[in-house]
Amino acid sequence: MDKSLSIKSEGKGIAISLDRGPYQNNGASPWYAYVGLGTTAQPLKFSFDTGSNFIWVTSSLCESDTCHHYGDQEFVWSASSSLSWVSKKPTEVGFGPWGSMKVQTGKDIFTLTPDTLGQMENGLVSVSSDVYLAQSYEGAQFQELDWDGGIGIPSTTDIPNAHAVYQSYRGMTTNKESEPTSFHFFQSLVDQGVVNAKRPYVTFLTDIDSKCGQVAFGQLNHDYRESREYLFLPWEPYPIASVAYIWTSPLASFAVGDEKLTNEGDPSKPTYFFCLDSGSSQFKGDPSLMSEAFKLTSLRGKDVTIELGKTDRGENGKLVIPSSIYNVYVEEGEGKGKNISQFAPLTGMDSLVLVGSVLMDYLYTVYEYEITTIGSKSHITPIGMWIFNKFDGPKVIATKQHSVARIFHS
Numbered sequence: 001m002d003k004s005l006s007i008k009s010e011g012k013g014i015a016i017s018l019d020r021g022p023y024q025n026n027g028a029s030p031w032y033a034y035v036g037l038g039t040t041a042q043p044l045k046f047s048f049d050t051g052s053n054f055i056w057v058t059s060s061l062c063e064s065d066t067c068h069h070y071g072d073q074e075f076v077w078s079a080s081s082s083l084s085w086v087s088k089k090p091t092e093v094g095f096g097p098w099g100s101m102k103v104q105t106g107k108d109i110f111t112l113t114p115d116t117l118g119q120m121e122n123g124l125v126s127v128s129s130d131v132y133l134a135q136s137y138e139g140a141q142f143q144e145l146d147w148d149g150g151i152g153i154p155s156t157t158d159i160p161n162a163h164a165v166y167q168s169y170r171g172m173t174t175n176k177e178s179e180p181t182s183f184h185f186f187q188s189l190v191d192q193g194v195v196n197a198k199r200p201y202v203t204f205l206t207d208i209d210s211k212c213g214q215v216a217f218g219q220l221n222h223d224y225r226e227s228r229e230y231l232f233l234p235w236e237p238y239p240i241a242s243v244a245y246i247w248t249s250p251l252a253s254f255a256v257g258d259e260k261l262t263n264e265g266d267p268s269k270p271t272y273f274f275c276l277d278s279g280s281s282q283f284k285g286d287p288s289l290m291s292e293a294f295k296l297t298s299l300r301g302k303d304v305t306i307e308l309g310k311t312d313r314g315e316n317g318k319l320v321i322p323s324s325i326y327n328v329y330v331e332e333g334e335g336k337g338k339n340i341s342q343f344a345p346l347t348g349m350d351s352l353v354l355v356g357s358v359l360m361d362y363l364y365t366v367y368e369y370e371i372t373t374i375g376s377k378s379h380i381t382p383i384g385m386w387i388f389n390k391f392d393g394p395k396v397i398a399t400k401q402h403s404v405a406r407i408f409h410s
Contacts, residue, residue, distance in 0.1 A: 021146030038080025049279030257302030280356030
């Protein structure tokens with residue numbers, strides 16, 4: 001594995017290999033990990049998804065005419081001796097523009113395989129969680145999905161007024177009744193001592209050429225400890241309460257070439273937000289902004305410049321994204337064989353600029369929590385996101401810091 005993908009850490013934590021499927025123009029990340037589900041563990045492809053707040057898997061509840069997807073595997077629930085049912089009542093789960101998924105709710109064991117088995121005293125790591133077992137879904141975007149299920153890693157599970165609204169992104173469909181499901185994957189790693197409260201991190205580092213990557217929980221890659229090419233993006237909840245679980249930070253400006261597409265400094269205009277979503281690929285979000293960005297980038301191929309965060313000198317941080325990053329070659333599915341500008345409108349997500357692997361493939365990304373322990377219980381709150389330029393890649397982060405990142409010396 002490439003040196004920049006190695007994890008150097010002390011103490012507890014777990015690093016898991018990521019594989020890359022073909023890039024498809026459906027907005028979903030091509031990256032996934034093999035995770036065992038059930039007893040005996042069935043190896044399935046899961047996305048570790050910071051853009052959702054639930055866990056789901058394609059299952060044998062699906063009929064032959066539905067649940068078709070590129071990953072092409074399913075969890076055979078009847079073969080798992082550890083599965084228990086939470087509810088067999090079919091529930092609709094929203095996937096935004098993709099449509100919805102009909103599920104039943106179970107509880108079972110997820111088995112994680114560390115990259116180095118010796119790093120954990122007991123080898124494999126097992127986490128028990130509720131899981132949505134897909135009963136049906138359909139549509140071209142699902143058909144192009146490289147993975148079999150998703151494991152949500154939300155910024156927060158404290159969603160105000162969540163039971164009064166329908167969530168229009170990748171989120172639980174809620175109603176006025178109490179929600180029977182419980183998805184606390186990261187919380188479980190903390191409770192089991194896999195993640196130390198002093199290292200409350202989830203990190204992603206991927207390499208397109210080798211199609212290898214890692215997601216790490218409770219570990220940092222110390223190759224980046226002396227880097228000055230980074231930004232800290234403080235978490236601030238997206239103002240639509242039903243999707244406040246996504247990882248967002250205020251955005252100052254967005255421009256294609258010399259044309260600014262946001263109205264920064266105008267108090268009458270809403271604040272824009274930036275989100276890093278590991279389950280996504282493309283830039284998505286505010287319909288008018290993304291439609292204009294797609295048109296301009298397709299026609300002119302100019303750099304996209306995003307200002308967000310602050311340097312330790314008090315200046316706006318700056319990302320400069322060339323066409324070589326946002327024009328992506330589609331390897332399978334609709335548009336196969338074409339280079340397509342990866343900007344797409346997302347209905348209902350006004351004032352949002354969200355992006356996944358298209359940008360994250362050129363960065364080392366760290367999601368930081370704060371863990372406080374009261375008695376025997378841990379409480380997890382989001383702090384923000386850290387992004388670092390990769391050593392041998394384009395300088396996406398165009399601003400530099402005076403000091404090294406706090407997370408390496410706290």
